[in-house]
Amino acid sequence: MKTLIPTNIITGFLGVGKTTAITHLLKHKPQDEIWSVLVNEFGEIGIDGAMLKSVNANVREVPGGCICCVAGLPMKIALNMMIATTKPDRIIIEPTGLGHPEEIINTLLGEYYDTVLDLRATITLIDPRKLGDSRYTENANFQDQIALADVLVANKTDVCGEPERLAFDNLVASFEPPKQAAFWVEQGALDAAWLDLPRTDHSVKNPQHHKKNRLSPQRELYNAAIRLPENERFVRRENAANGFYSCGWLFQPEIQFNFNQLFGWLSGADFLRAKAVMHTNEGVYMFNAENGVLSVNEVPLQSSDEILDSRIEVIDDKKILADEVEQVLLGVIIK
Template identity: 45%
Template sequence: MTKTNLITGFLGSGKTTTIRHLLAHKPADERWAVLVNEFGEVGVDGALLAASGALLKEIPGGCMCCVNGLPMQIGLNALLRQGKPDRLLIEPTGLGHPKQILDMLTADVYQPWIDLRATLALLDARQLLEARYYQDSNFQDQLAAADIIVANKIDKLDAPAELALSAWRQESLGERTLIAVSQGGVAPSLLDTPRQNLRDLPAHPSHTHSQAPASVLAALSLPEHQRWRRHLNQGQGYYGCGWVFDAQTCFDTIGLLEWARLAPVERVKGVLRIPEGLVLINRQDADLHIETQSAAPPDSRIELIHYADSDWNALQRDLLRLRLPERN
């Protein structure tokens, strides 16, 4: 049986950062797998996790609790049967609700395969101060479903956020554990905590995505001779726009970083080719994280997500201008 944990938390709260930390600190003799599902069509978290060496399966384009869970079941079956991992970490989209996923993981069919352990919910306590977050049913359900609350980004907490966290703790934590960390610094041993939180969560039948189910399964690759492609997505009150560019497209590093820093959206994540190799860009509001690596990526991809529809054409025009002329 594969020990399995759900790593939930709202958009940009630090799920992928936590999974990267856990993978970097896992027992050396264990084989771990990650199933990651993203709101955007373009799938960037997989690229962020690619260097970790874990067995990886991505489900972009909506949330895996929808479309009868079919994409998730296919991904899950492939990982469990082919990979036979010792541990599986599942990162659902930050804009998804956990009930269907937990129901699926505890269904009879998975009993011989999955040993479900504690669910962790990442929380950026600054979001407890903003109605747009704390009134969001996904935000609430993710916290309600968790066995362990991981208050991440403590380096960023000011006095009001600390007060909000302490009030939330008194009102809502109950018997559960809360740990405060930065950069997802969770000890792997915490993953073995048994599941304790068996409360019945509300389902959200009205939850829909703009994409047809079939598109969720469609391989996201560029047709031959096409240099780039854009993908729009919408659901859960959020709007996303992602671009994929072919392997030859290379971007001006400084211009690209400025574009990513200033784009008037809540979330930016991408893995793109630059003259030096590749750049990983990960921005949640003003939290910007950049890493460079020397190997060129198989393609360039970037996703923007915002709580309102945005002028994607203007953003696209500026992004396209940052492509460097090709050297022969």
């Protein structure tokens, strides 16, 4: 009898810490198992795959939209290639924070995949501080990411207080039937045992919203390891949908940035979200900013050689002044 591949969707809105949580899981997975990750990002450049290289993950990326859109073709192609090439013991799917997981679930339960994958619990991460912010609570995708969860996880709890804990507990208690489980964690510290909780069927609050507001990928697939033509020092890519905007840059690997100047700019940058993996004069660093709060991590030496270029992506709910941002980036280049 053919063994089905355990598969989980880990979802959550922009900046909730999905990539950090998946990195934690990969660091603590059984040594003898191969885990593969399918990553989808709203932005066109693709940052999360580069971030996951720090844990030597098998990653396939579909940037530039929602992987379930355009009849699910981008997702199916990427997933099929990943299964064929990595032969994983487990698959984790990370949809864009602006995406809707319902059609992804439907695809994974549909014809062909029902004989290949064992779809287990969908885990939705929540920043409890956002439960009092109408920009999030009134967002249809935010609502349905929570509705479709089998497991709800409050993340970033190290910066939360008692009112946020109460808001999360009230949310968990509001579901009938109840969720499989709910947890309160810091730094995306998911327990791998939660992945094996069962999947259940759920009803969404906004069943037609995603069909009317598709985040269609600009390209069917994107190769994260692609190199720029030698005569191009960088490229810029932009995307917009559902009231959100993204702008990303990819730079040749020999271009080096001033770490201190880059750090200073990102610390004060007024974007909902900014992510980067950059070659700097102090090494290769990952930058992760949400609403002006910046975290920085050095890429280990054994992984930094795999980072073939510098990438940065910014996302906002207002149009991004791309030319101005680009001039800032060009101004902090050392060589």
